[in-house]
Amino acid sequence: MTKDKIMITGSTSGVAIELASHLKKYNVIKVSRSQIDVIKNFCKYENFIIKNKPKIIINCIAANGIDYCENNPQEAFKINTAFPVFLAKISQRIGAKLIHFSTAAVFSGKKFKKLYNENSIANPNTIYGLSKYFADEFLSCYTNILILRVPMLYGPTHKKQLISRLLLKIMKNHKIYASSDVYSTPLYIPELAKIIVGIIKNKKKFFSKKSAEIINVSSKNYISIYQLVRKYAIYLKKTGNLVDVKNKYFSNALIKPKYLGLKSKKKYTSQMLINDCVKDHLEKINK
Numbered sequence: 001m002t003k004d005k006i007m008i009t010g011s012t013s014g015v016a017i018e019l020a021s022h023l024k025k026y027n028v029i030k031v032s033r034s035q036i037d038v039i040k041n042f043c044k045y046e047n048f049i050i051k052n053k054p055k056i057i058i059n060c061i062a063a064n065g066i067d068y069c070e071n072n073p074q075e076a077f078k079i080n081t082a083f084p085v086f087l088a089k090i091s092q093r094i095g096a097k098l099i100h101f102s103t104a105a106v107f108s109g110k111k112f113k114k115l116y117n118e119n120s121i122a123n124p125n126t127i128y129g130l131s132k133y134f135a136d137e138f139l140s141c142y143t144n145i146l147i148l149r150v151p152m153l154y155g156p157t158h159k160k161q162l163i164s165r166l167l168l169k170i171m172k173n174h175k176i177y178a179s180s181d182v183y184s185t186p187l188y189i190p191e192l193a194k195i196i197v198g199i200i201k202n203k204k205k206f207f208s209k210k211s212a213e214i215i216n217v218s219s220k221n222y223i224s225i226y227q228l229v230r231k232y233a234i235y236l237k238k239t240g241n242l243v244d245v246k247n248k249y250f251s252n253a254l255i256k257p258k259y260l261g262l263k264s265k266k267k268y269t270s271q272m273l274i275n276d277c278v279k280d281h282l283e284k285i286n287k
């Protein structure tokens with residue numbers, strides 16, 4: 001076992017579960033909401049972190065989902081902005097490095113085929129995007145922080161997120177509606193986990209003593225939600241219940257950014273073919 005103690009906050013998140021399975025050689029401390037609820041108690045986290053003194057903290061806690069954040073703005077800003085800033089302060093105090101996740105939703109997503117890089121100007125138009133953007137801004141004042149900005153994620157460890165929910169419906173032969181005009185460069189979570197393991201192994205290269213750094217991690221596939229879900233349906237031979245609709249079919253269409261593709265100037269792009277990701281995902285959930 002290597003010496004580095006790694007704390008993963010939000011250990012029930014899709015990213016955290018996948019990541020933990022890639023970090024078996026490390027001393028990983030997982031913290032879930034059932035142990036400490038961020039909404040109720042920051043101080044408990046402070047005591048827990050100081051007691052455990054991790055070398056690296058990976059923050060997977062988030063108030064995800066556009067609708068949830070629009071309806072619960074106080075919680076969104078507390079979880080997505082205040083908590084990461086609080087973690088940055090403690091990390092700095094104990095000399096730990098912090099990995100945090102940002103989102104493509106910090107961009108307006110109004111232009112078809114536009115891919116946002118690390119230098120693109122953020123212009124969020126949802127509470128979710130704004131709450132994540134504020135964290136990016138405030139964290140930039142701290143050192144030894146790496147912000148990984150990711151597009152829509154999908155993978156076998158995700159249970160509550162969009163692609164997994166749609167996949168479950170396909171498997172149950174339910175009729176499903178997916179947007180053919182909402183695009184992303186979706187990233188397969190096991191690929192993200194591999195990139196993070198590489199970062200942990202090469203800490204010195206990634207963490208700056210000057211300021212926080214943002215890296216976009218994405219795939220190279222610019223694809224609509226419908227096109228991605230259809231790939232699953234084809235593998236499962238269940239395309240019959242899949243209906244392509246325009247974004248305006250959904251209730252949050254007015255605010256939802258439609259074109260949120262990312263690219264990386266720093267070359268952190270998953271090379272795994274999308275059909276292989278879909279196949280791997282289905283194999284893993286059928287095991």
Ligand SMILES: NC(=O)c1ccc[n+]([C@@H]2O[C@H](COP(=O)([O-])OP(=O)(O)OC[C@H]3O[C@@H](n4cnc5c(N)ncnc54)[C@H](OP(=O)(O)O)[C@@H]3O)[C@@H](O)[C@H]2O)c1
Nearest residue numbers: 010012013014015033037038039061062101103151152153
């Ligand atoms: N999912 C995506 O498509 C996507 C896209 C772009 C960026 N990201 C970012 O990537 C990171 C990881 O996302 P993910 O999809 O893996 O997240 P996720 O599966 O939605 O999990 C979110 C985590 O936050 C925890 N949490 C929420 N409220 C909490 C609270 N009050 N106290 C303590 N814990 C709380 C949840 O606990 P419970 O399980 O108990 O609810 C869960 O562990 C996040 O920063 C997210 O914003 C995700």
